[in-house]
Amino acid sequence: MHASETPQSDHTVLVIANDDNARATLAASLEPYGVRAEQCSTFCEAESIALNWPCMGILVDLATIIKAKAEEKIVAYTLTGFYPTLRVKTMGTIMIPMAMSGEAKQDKNESLAKVI
Numbered sequence: 001m002h003a004s005e006t007p008q009s010d011h012t013v014l015v016i017a018n019d020d021n022a023r024a025t026l027a028a029s030l031e032p033y034g035v036r037a038e039q040c041s042t043f044c045e046a047e048s049i050a051l052n053w054p055c056m057g058i059l060v061d062l063a064t065i066i067k068a069k070a071e072e073k074i075v076a077y078t079l080t081g082f083y084p085t086l087r088v089k090t091m092g093t094i095m096i097p098m099a100m101s102g103e104a105k106q107d108k109n110e111s112l113a114k115v116i
Contacts, residue, residue: 011035012053014046014083017061022090026059029095043068043075050079057084062098 013030015037017023027037038055040046043064049055058079065087068076079085088095 012038012055014038014040014050014055014058014079015060016040016043016046016058016064017090018042018064018067019061019090021092022061022063025090025093025095026061026088030059043072043079046079047075050083055083057086059086059088062087062089 011034013035015023015026015030017026018041020041023039023041027039030037035056037059038046038049038053040049046058060076060080065073065076065080080087087098089098090096
């Protein structure tokens with residue numbers, strides 16, 4: 001999204017995945033719910049959008065969190081700590097919700113579906 005553009009919906013979710021196919025799969029999964037997916041290939045890109053437009057949550061591919069380095073990882077944990085977040089593992093067109101251990105653990109009751 002460019003700075004001059006505005007979201008088309010009040011129901012915007014940041015979709016974050018390094019892999020183009022995973023990102024497209026995640027975005028497509030939101031369409032039936034009338035949710036606008038703002039696709040991002042990095043957490044820094046997502047942060048830039050989140051600072052300029054209201055977002056309701058984050059849908060992120062787990063591999064993208066794991067592979068994040070240095071500043072990108074700091075931004076990832078900041079965003080996922082601030083917004084309702086659903087972490088998923090993508091395998092082709094299949095998405096598997098994932099819980100994470102430690103501080104990054106996803107609450108069993110926390111769900112992006114609650115927000116949508």
